[in-house]
Amino acid sequence: MLKKNYKKNKFISRPNKGRKFTYSAKTYSNPFFESKRNKRAKSNVPSIPLKIKLIFFAVLSVIVLVVWFLVYSSYFSIKTIEARGGGRISPNEIHDLAWSQINDSDFVLWPQKNIFLFNKNELIETLNLKYSFNDIIVNKKLPDKLIIQYNEKDYSMVWYEKELYYYIDENGYVVSKIGEKSEEKNYPVYKNVTENFIEGNHVAINKNLIGEALDLIEKFKVYNDFEIDFFEARESDNIIYVKIKEGPYLYIDIYGDTEKQLNKIIKLKGILEEDFFKRQYIDVTIGDSVYYK
Structure with a gap:
């Protein structure tokens, strides 16, 4: 008769001397949940309506066109210079100095040929350096005319x-x-x-x-x-x-x-x-x- 010997398993808890457990303050996130969270955040930002965008670009376009028309179109380019004063100084000499300033402008963005941008004080200073006046006035007549009025000083x-x-x-x-x-x-x-x-x-x-x-x-x-x-x-x-x-x-x-x-x-x-x-x-x-x- 066979006798079966059964050994009772005994579980003995022993301390694990080889492992050490460390704790970190880092947090980890799941990319799947993170992307969903970002999508939800973006969906909460108010978007600019298309109508507003169209209005903005329309206004900007109008401003650009107006600036171009006023500054760079030939409509407001100086075409006529009139010198009023008579006397000893030839009007042609006055014309030449004015045209010289118009044509010699170094500022492409702010051309002197434009009636609005033309520097009247610079022309008056140039004329006073060459001639002697009791008074001199430069007026702009839209859209394309300069009028130079002067009164020469008398000889003494x-x-x-x-x-x-x-x-x-x-x-x-x-x-x-x-x-x-x-x-x-x-x-x-x-x-x-x-x-x-x-x-x-x-x-x-x-x-x-x-x-x-x-x-x-x-x-x-x-x-x-x-x-x-x-x-x-x-x-x-x-x-x-x-x-x-x-x-x-x-x-x-x-x-x-x-x-x-x-x-x-x-x-x-x-x-x-x-x-x-x-x-x-x-x-x-x-x-x-x-x-x-």
Whole structure:
């Protein structure tokens, strides 16, 4: 008789000395659920209606077309320039300077030929550098016309320097160039013997000297024995040098009493008589004294 021996299984729990369990703060997500979550989030963002988009692009297109029409179309390109003023300056010279500014514009995006973008102040500055005006106005007449109105300054004197003659006004601005010769007898001559020459369109002299010269011309009209030949510009800003025709230079202080100084000259002439015209100069600028040579 066979005996079956059964061994009872005994389960003994033993600690696992070889394994260690660690914990991480990282979180892991399932890509499938993540994509679904993103889709749900995007579906919650409000979309811009197609109608709004169409309106926006329509308005933008209109703005672009308007800008193009106003700035770049030939409709508002300057085609006519009118110069109003007459006088000594030829209108063609005014036209040439204006067209030069229009055609020489370096700004492609902001062309000077456009009536709206044309720089009036730049043209006025250019004209004032070349000519002398009492006033000058540049107007724009839509759609394509410039009107330049100007009033020239009158001649006051003839200025001479570096073998060239110029007409100047009472403030010392050059009105126009005469050239190497001048037969002008209606205006007094001011000769520059300094090394300070015309800069821009202005002579290098104290404008008060020019004003005093013009006053002396009127005052000398009462003296039949005196005739002014010319004035001479030297380094002094307060002494005017008057050359008497076939006579001496007169030194007069423009900030002193002019009448008093002229009276001293008249008294000296009475004393010297014809010898007066043989003198080299007569200086009445210092107090009550008279110096002559």
